[in-house]
Amino acid sequence: MQILIKEIYPFFDEVFSKLGVEEDIWANLLAPATKEGHADVALPCHSLSKILKKSPLQISSDIIDLLSKDLSEIAIISCMNGFINVQATNDWMGSKLYEISSDSRLGIPEEDNRKIAVDYSAPNVAKEMHVGHLRSTVIGDSIVRILLFKGHTVIRENHIGDWGTPFGMLIEHLLDMGEGEAANELNVGDLDGFYKQARSKFNSSNDFAQRSRNRVVLLQSGDSGTLRLWKILVSESMRYFNEVYSMLNVLLVDEDIKGESSYHDLLPVVIERLKDANILVESDGAEVVFPRKKWINREGKEMPMIIRKGDGGYNYSATDLACIIDRAENLRINDFLYVVGTPQKQHFEMVFDIAEMAGLINENHNLVHVNFGSVLGPDGKIFKSREGNTIKLVDLLLESISRAEATIKDKNPSLKSNERNKVAKMIGIGAVKYADLSTERSKDYIFNWDKMLSFEGNTSPYLQYAHARICSIFSKSNISRNVSRNSKFNILEKEEELLSRRLIAFSSHLEETMANYSPHKLCNYLYSLASSFASFYENCQVLKSENIEIMHSRLALCDLTARTLNLGMELLGIECPEEM
Ligand code: ARG
Numbered sequence: 278m279q280i281l282i283k284e285i286y287p288f289f290d291e292v293f294s295k296l297g298v299e300e301d302i303w304a305n306l307l308a309p310a311t312k313e314g315h316a317d318v319a320l321p322c323h324s325l326s327k328i329l330k331k332s333p334l335q336i337s338s339d340i341i342d343l344l345s346k347d348l349s350e351i352a353i354i355s356c357m358n359g360f361i362n363v364q365a366t367n368d369w370m371g372s373k374l375y376e377i378s379s380d381s382r383l384g385i386p387e388e389d390n391r392k393i394a395v396d397y398s399a400p401n402v403a404k405e406m407h408v409g410h411l412r413s414t415v416i417g418d419s420i421v422r423i424l425l426f427k428g429h430t431v432i433r434e435n436h437i438g439d440w441g442t443p444f445g446m447l448i449e450h451l452l453d454m455g456e457g458e459a460a461n462e463l464n465v466g467d468l469d470g471f472y473k474q475a476r477s478k479f480n481s482s483n484d485f486a487q488r489s490r491n492r493v494v495l496l497q498s499g500d501s502g503t504l505r506l507w508k509i510l511v512s513e514s515m516r517y518f519n520e521v522y523s524m525l526n527v528l529l530v531d532e533d534i535k536g537e538s539s540y541h542d543l544l545p546v547v548i549e550r551l552k553d554a555n556i557l558v559e560s561d562g563a564e565v566v567f568p569r570k571k572w573i574n575r576e577g578k579e580m581p582m583i584i585r586k587g588d589g590g591y592n593y594s595a596t597d598l599a600c601i602i603d604r605a606e607n608l609r610i611n612d613f614l615y616v617v618g619t620p621q622k623q624h625f626e627m628v629f630d631i632a633e634m635a636g637l638i639n640e641n642h643n644l645v646h647v648n649f650g651s652v653l654g655p656d657g658k659i660f661k662s663r664e665g666n667t668i669k670l671v672d673l674l675l676e677s678i679s680r681a682e683a684t685i686k687d688k689n690p691s692l693k694s695n696e697r698n699k700v701a702k703m704i705g706i707g708a709v710k711y712a713d714l715s716t717e718r719s720k721d722y723i724f725n726w727d728k729m730l731s732f733e734g735n736t737s738p739y740l741q742y743a744h745a746r747i748c749s750i751f752s753k754s755n756i757s758r759n760v761s762r763n764s765k766f767n768i769l770e771k772e773e774e775l776l777s778r779r780l781i782a783f784s785s786h787l788e789e790t791m792a793n794y795s796p797h798k799l800c801n802y803l804y805s806l807a808s809s810f811a812s813f814y815e816n817c818q819v820l821k822s823e824n825i826e827i828m829h830s831r832l833a834l835c836d837l838t839a840r841t842l843n844l845g846m847e848l849l850g851i852e853c854p855e856e857m
Contacts (some may be wrong), residue, residue, distance in 0.1 A: 278309055278317040279618060279785040280373060280384075281365050284351055285318070292343045298328060309785070315353070316362035317778065323359050333359025359632045363670070364737055370777045371540040371766035377781065378762055378837045383844055385784050387428035394432045394604050395415070395421050397616035398522075398529055401438030402514040402536075403447050405469040405667045406521060408660050409618045410654040410722070413714045416649055418527040418850045419796045420534060423787065424847060432610060435529055436600065437518075439511050439536035440713035442590060443475075445493035448506045449485060452477035456509060463513035469667055493590075503709065510769050511536075514556070517671075524674045525681065527850060535600075543599035544591045551584065556636040562587035568630040582627045596734075597628045601637050601644075612643045614794065619648040619719065647794045650721035652713070660724050677703030681738075685857060688732075704730070704738055707851040711737030714849050715800035740842055741853050743807040747839035748855040754820050761836045764829035772813040776834060779806045787848075803845045810838045 286307070293303050303325070310316040311796070322336040337356035345354050352363045361623055377384040397417025400406040424431050446589050450471070451459040462471050474850075478485045495503040522529050548564065551557040556566045557579075565581035572580040584595045604610045615625060625646040632638045654660040662668050681702035685692060692700065712729035715736075716722040732738045751758055768777050779802075786802035789795075819835060822828040 278365065278782055279788070280781060281317050281352065281363065281369075282307055282309070284369075285348060285363060288344055288347050289320070292340055295343075296329065298325060302328070310362065313775075313778070316355075316364045318363040320361040320363075321359065322361065329691050337361045343349075358507065365778070365781075367774060367777075369766040370774070370781060371768055372660075373781050374777055374833070374837060377783075378766075378833060378840075381647065382426075383783060383837075383841060384781075385426065390428055390430060391612055392432065392608075392610050393428045393612040393614065394434055394608070394610045395422055395424070395614045396434045396436050396600075397421075397614075397618065398518075398527075399436040399617070400514075400518055402462065403443075403468055403475075403510050404438075404472050407667050408670075411670055411673075411709075411731050412526055412649050412652060412713055412718075413616045413618070414522070414525060414529070415710045415850065416647070416718055416796060417614075418525075418529070419714055419799075419848065420614065420616065420647065420791075420794055421528055422848050422850055423791055423796075423799075424728045427730040427791070428806050432608060433529060433533040434535045434604075435533045437511075437515075437534060437536040440538040440541065440596070441593075442493050443472075444496055444507060444510070445489035445491070446475045446479040446485070447510055448503060449473070449488045449495070450478060451506055451510060453478075456506075460509055460513050462517045463510070468514060468517060469669075485586060485786060510537075519675070521670045524671065525694075525710070526852065537593075537596045540596050540599035540603065543602055544595050546602060547591075547595050547598045548585065550637065551598075551631075556631070556634050556713075556847075557584065566631050566634070568627045569634060570626065570630055572627065582631060594624065594628055594631075597624075598632060598637065601628070601632045605638055605642060611641050612645075614645050614647050616647045616649070619650055622646065622648055645794070647718070649718040650716075653723045655720050655723060655725070657723070674706060674709060677709050677726075677730070678702055680726060681705035681708065684730060684732075684738075689857060696856070700857045703852045703854050704741060704857065707737035707741060707846070708839040710849065710851055711740075711800065714796040715804075717797045718795060737846075737851055740803055740807050740846060741857060742848070743810055744839050744842045744853040745855060747810070747835045750819060751833055753856075756832060758836050758839075761829060761832035765826070766833055767826060767830040769827070770813075770817050772809070772816045773831070773834065776806075776809045776813045776838065779809050780834075780837055780841060783845070791802075799845055799849060803842060806841060808840065810835075 287776060289303065289307060291470050293300070302416060303320070306324070307318060307320045310319040320832060322333040322340070325336050326333055326656060331339070334356070337359055340361055341354050341356055348354055348363070350366070351369045352365050355362050355364075364456070369774065395417055398414040400410045400411060410596050421431050421433060422713055463814060479489055492503060496507060515534070519531070548557065557564050558567070559565070560581055563583050564585040565583050567581045574580045582594050584598070585591050604613055619626070629644050631643075635771040638644065652660045678701050681704035685697055685704065693846070712722070712724070728734070730738060732742055766777070783802070784796060790798040813834070817831060819831045820828065822831055830846055
């Protein structure tokens with residue numbers, strides 16, 4: 278409980294300075310207790326033995342004697358086995374809850390503003406977005422929301438794959454098909470079909486392959502007719518991606534598109550800068566850089582990063598270096614996050630290393646690859662359709678909504694049909710997003726409809742339901758949420774204590790979530806909060822409490838729980854209906 282630590286810190290500081298123990302020795306020892314229940318905060322005295330020349334038991338009991346009176350309003354302090362245990366008093370928790378409840382930010386402090394680039398989603402033009410892009414989109418969007426809420430300036434960058442050799446064959450295929458027909462096929466979202474047809478012609482016809490190669494040259498040289506055709510491919514694909522974004526309710530808009538093509542003019546600059554740094558060398562006809570950290574391939578040979586191929590074409594790595602120049606020097610950003618799958622780990626390690634070697638970035642820059650694992654099917658392999666194709670994301674999301682709708686129809690038959698449609702969207706989309714976010718991002722997870730749409734366990738419907746249930750307490754009783762917001766918190770029962778502790782801990786959990794860009798930590802927190810609410814509601818009468826003060830205090834707990842759930846879910850990018 279970080280807020281408690283902050284509050285008791287000055288008292289410990291005073292005692293330790295009296296005892297002659299330096300701050301850097303004791304400060305890190307004062308930490309949240311590992312087990313909920315015993316204490317909120319603990320301080321092990323074992324390592325102080327040498328300095329104070331006393332046993333840990335003696336030290337802890339001495340400190341308690343010095344502190345217990347001064348701390349009595351805040352916490353109860355006790356010792357066990359050389360540990361000092363600090364447990365917040367119910368009165369102190371009550372006053373903290375009151376502060377949090379009166380704050381529209383629910384006690385989450387704003388941080389000093391930083392400008393942060395978040396590179397996420399990044400599907401490829403004329404190719405279906407796959408489940409990996411879904412993960413990037415969902416995780417990236419949650420990180421963006423939290424950073425914004427914390428007061429940062431976020432530059433969203435959707436680094437779409439819209440450039441490179443495949444565009445030669447894609448444009449030729451578009452011409453063969455006729456512009457109108459091609460646009461039609463792309464904007465109904467059959468991107469994969471289009472790509473596959475082009476690829477198969479490329480592989481089977483020499484004439485087509487030659488035309489494609491010529492077309493790439495025209496594209497690279499900025500031929501206006503070719504660029505016009507290229508734009509059709511990009512805009513029709515974007516129309517489809519935007520449909521997915523709007524269903525997912527993510528923040529990405531057209532202005533966030535910063536595709537590979539936008540770095541085209543910077544590519545020669547990359548070569549120049551690598552040459553200036555004396556790190557660009559020739560290898561098998563290509564221009565490459567050997568990073569400082571050695572990468573060894575299967576043949577035991579040291580592996581360079583290829584910047585420009587023998588035919589003069591620039592690689593993905595060159596684009597990423599250009600992108601770093603743009604972010605660091607043009608946009609003047611120091612912090613960049615790349616929300617991209619784990620398979621690109623080596624790519625980013627090499628790119629970051631080379632960027633540093635070339636002086637494109639320095640110690641003031643902080644580049645983080647926020648990597649994530651794969652989405653697997655029930656067979657444990659990469660999630661594909663039954664026919665073995667890439668799953669069309671729009672279809673996947675529609676299926677989730679219709680499954681959610683069937684469940685609500687069953688659970689709440691009295692809900693009107695237009696309400697039901699809205700709620701089904703929130704539940705269906707929330708379920709897919711939450712399943713993704715609640716898995717530790719570096720891990721793979723198995724896509725499982727029944728699990729993600731279940732109203733039990735660590736799922737979005739469970740949290741949404743907890744929220745809706747609280748809203749219904751208020752709507753049934755006709756008591757306004759605002760009334761309870763001015764009530765005093767009077768914590769009596771042990772279920773109220775646990776719920777209060779968890780409510781107070783929201784800001785620390787959000788901090789932990791961002792320490793490593795791990796939205797699953799926020800999910801786990803919200804789940805533990807909803808679970809403690811369930812046992813509170815089961816054991817403590819709310820509307821039928823013994824007296825009106827207790828009722829108002831409990832309503833205030835209900836209100837704050839609902840607001841915490843709602844804000845937490847909002848930061849994950851998931852909406853909570855008031856009724857479901
Ligand atoms: N378009 C790439 C892909 O689908 C992801 C791009 C990620 N961002 C970047 N700056 N490289 O794999």
